[in-house]
Structures are given as C-alpha cells and as structure tokens.
Amino acid sequence: MATTVPVLLARDQVHRLLRHGDLVSRLEAALGKFSRRGSEEEREEVVQPLRTTVPLRKYRGYLGLMPAYMVEEDILCAKMVSFYEREEGCDLPAHEATVLLLDPQRGNVTAVMDGTAITEKRTAVVSAISAKLLMPARAEVLCILGSGSQAASHYETFTEMFSFKEIRVWSRRRERAEQFARSVQGPVAVCSSAKDAAQGADVIVTVTMATEPVLLGEWVKPGAHVVAVGACRPNWRELDDDLMREATVYVDSREGAYKESGDVILSGAAVFAELGEVINGTKAAQSEKTTVFKSLGMGIQDAVCAKLVFDQWKRQQ
Ligand SMILES: NC(=O)C1=CN([C@@H]2O[C@H](COP(=O)(O)OP(=O)(O)OC[C@H]3O[C@@H](n4cnc5c(N)ncnc54)[C@H](O)[C@@H]3O)[C@@H](O)[C@H]2O)C=CC1
Numbered sequence: 237m238a239t240t241v242p243v244l245l246a247r248d249q250v251h252r253l254l255r256h257g258d259l260v261s262r263l264e265a266a267l268g269k270f271s272r273r274g275s276e277e278e279r280e281e282v283v284q285p286l287r288t289t290v291p292l293r294k295y296r297g298y299l300g301l302m303p304a305y306m307v308e309e310d311i312l313c314a315k316m317v318s319f320y321e322r323e324e325g326c327d328l329p330a331h332e333a334t335v336l337l338l339d340p341q342r343g344n345v346t347a348v349m350d351g352t353a354i355t356e357k358r359t360a361v362v363s364a365i366s367a368k369l370l371m372p373a374r375a376e377v378l379c380i381l382g383s384g385s386q387a388a389s390h391y392e393t394f395t396e397m398f399s400f401k402e403i404r405v406w407s408r409r410r411e412r413a414e415q416f417a418r419s420v421q422g423p424v425a426v427c428s429s430a431k432d433a434a435q436g437a438d439v440i441v442t443v444t445m446a447t448e449p450v451l452l453g454e455w456v457k458p459g460a461h462v463v464a465v466g467a468c469r470p471n472w473r474e475l476d477d478d479l480m481r482e483a484t485v486y487v488d489s490r491e492g493a494y495k496e497s498g499d500v501i502l503s504g505a506a507v508f509a510e511l512g513e514v515i516n517g518t519k520a521a522q523s524e525k526t527t528v529f530k531s532l533g534m535g536i537q538d539a540v541c542a543k544l545v546f547d548q549w550k551r552q553q
C-alpha cells in the first residue's frame with residue numbers, strides 16, 4: 237500500500253477555514269454526546285482519556301497530550317499543547333499547539349495543523365454555549381479579566397453571539413488592557429481594577445494565567461454567570477472559595493475538573509453538572525442563580541474542529 241503524506245495546515249489557513257458559525261451546533265452536539273454515559277454503548281461512543289500533562293519544570297511549563305476518538309463521526313485526533321507561566325515582558329507565546337488528524341482505520345496521520353487557532357476559537361465558543369444556557373435573562377454587562385489571546389477570541393465570539401450594552405476589560409497592566417481595547421472590533425471600557433470591572437456585571441469571563449484568585453465572590457452580582465477559562469492546574473486558582481462555594485458549578489468534564497481544576501479541588505466545591513448534561517436536558521440550567529462554568533478544554537472539542545478544517549480544506553482543492 238502506498239504511503240501517504242499528511243497535509244500541513246498553517247495557522248492562517250486554519251484560522252480562515254474554521255468558521256465560528258459552523259462551530260456552535262457541532263460543539264453542542266459533542267458536549268452532549270460526551271455527557272451521555274448511561275450505557276456501555278454510550279460510553280464507548282466517545283473515547284477521551286484524561287489529559288496527560290508532562291511538567292517542563294526547567295521552563296515553568298507543561299505539555300498536555302489530548303487524544304480523542306469519536307466513533308460515529310469516525311474522527312481520530314490528538315492535540316499537543318504546551319503552556320507556560322511567562323515572566324512579565326517575556327515575548328515568547330504562553331501557548332503553542334499542534335493538532336494531528338488521523339485515519340482511524342489505517343492509523344496514519346492525514347493532517348498536521350496548527351492548534352492555536354483551534355484552541356482559541358473552540359474555547360470561546362464553548363464558553364459562549366455556557367453563557368447561552370446559564371447567564372441571567374437580559375444580560376447587559378460583560379466583563380473580561382485578562383487581555384491575551386483567549387480574551388480576544390472571547391470578545392469576538394461573545395460580541396458575535398450576544399448583544400451586551402457594555403463590555404469591560406481589566407488586565408494586570410493597564411497598558412495591556414488599553415492595547416486590547418484598541419485591537420478589538422468594537423467598544424470596550426478599560427477598568428483600573430478587577431473589582432471595578434466585575435461589580436455589577438452579568439457575565440464575567442476570566443482568561444488569565446493567574447495562579448491565585450483574581451475574582452472574588454464578594455464582587456460578583458447575585459445571579460451572574462462566571463466563565464472560568466484559566467487556572468488549569470490542580471494548584472492554580474482564578475476564583476476564590478466564596479465564589480466557588482456559593483455558585484452552582486458546571487464543568488465541561490467532571491473527571492477533568494476533579495483532576496485538574498484548582499478552583500474545584502482546593503475550594504471543595506461540588507460540581508453540579510457537566511455542560512453536556514444541561515444540553516441533554518438531564519440537569520437543570522440554574523440561570524436564576526449565580527453560576528460558574530469551569531472550563532478545562534477537551535480533546536473532542538479539538539477533534540470536531542480539526543475535522544471541520546480538514547473537510548473545508550478538501551472542498552477547496
Ligand atoms: N479552558 C480551556 O479550554 C483553555 C484554557 N486556557 C487558559 O486560558 C488562560 C488564558 O490563555 P491565553 O489568553 O491564551 O493566555 P495569554 O498569555 O495570551 O494571556 C494571559 C493573560 O493573563 C494575564 N495574567 C498572567 N498572569 C496573571 C496573574 N498572575 N494575574 C492576573 N492576570 C495574569 C496576562 O496579563 C494576560 O492578560 C490561560 O490560563 C490558559 O492556560 C487556554 C486554552 C484553552
């Protein structure tokens with residue numbers, strides 16, 4: 237049998253081929269399927285082992301390995317993502333990611349693609365799905381804590397999917413928040429403190445590399461929805477104990493949250509539901525209460541995106 241050479245897709249190609257509008261329904265379906273684990277057959281439908289994380293102590297970083305197989309869709313995929321605690325002023329990226337798409341029958345790699353654009357887009361779309369389900373009715377104020385790549389993709393996705401009257405941003409260094417405000421396509425108010433940005437907001441997105449809480453429960457308006465995207469290590473925090481214990485907590489994967497989320501593990505907060513269970517209608521969306529969606533990222537989210545990118549690329553050949 238002839239050998240095949242994988243297609244190589246660079247960041248700008250992936251960015252262009254991955255259209256945000258195509259992602260919402262596909263990611264909702266994947267999250268729902270992941271959380272349907274009642275029968276043996278259902279459990280075998282989505283194979284997603286817990287992320288393996290290799291510490292890169294010398295560089296204050298980690299390499300995360302995220303394989304996934306979706307049986308019905310026949311998508312076999314693996315992402316490698318490295319992430320680092322960078323010093324202020326360091327110009328190396330905080331994240332680098334590559335996604336491999338494989339032929340599940342033969343086992344060969346069919347495409348090697350940049351995983352950074354996939355990670356940025358799919359994470360923001362999953363956050364927006366949580367907001368759609370869990371934010372209070374008539375949400376008017378969006379607050380973003382952090383001003384990096386995820387802040388940008390969340391701004392873009394949230395402004396495309398919702399109509400907030402006011403959007404606020406806070407970053408540790410005010411000039412970074414100002415730079416962010418200049419770079420986005422639309423209005424955003426720069427706040428001098430996380431407290432000023434968060435108080436009174438209906439939806440708060442935390443997208444920082446913080447290892448200590450940046451958002452305190454005492455600042456959060458009752459009934460608000462918090463989307464916590466950072467703090468993906470068992471000893472890292474973005475949210476304080478008050479918030480974690482007061483809120484109804486939703487996650488992408490229970491197994492992942494109890495292994496990787498410092499906010500869940502160290503606060504001792506109980507996870508109420510996976511987002512997929514809300515999508516499936518087996519758990520309630522308590523949107524009238526204060527809610528937290530603790531996002532950690534899943535291999536199936538990358539798998540769905542990689543397949544979409546590859547299919548679009550093939551269509552254009
Ligand atoms: N849940 C998920 O699926 C994913 C989560 N992430 C996580 O999201 C977070 C944001 O990622 P990116 O925007 O790509 O990173 P980035 O490096 O582009 O931006 C990080 C932001 O955090 C701020 N920051 C760094 N240390 C801080 C501290 N101690 N206190 C407050 N702010 C601090 C920086 O100033 C910057 O605004 C990271 O924690 C990352 O690991 C990233 C990808 C997927």
Ligand SMILES: O=C(O)C1=NCCCC1
Nearest residue numbers: 317319355468532533534
């Ligand atoms: O899901 C991902 O991709 C990531 N999650 C946690 C931090 C690094 C990237």
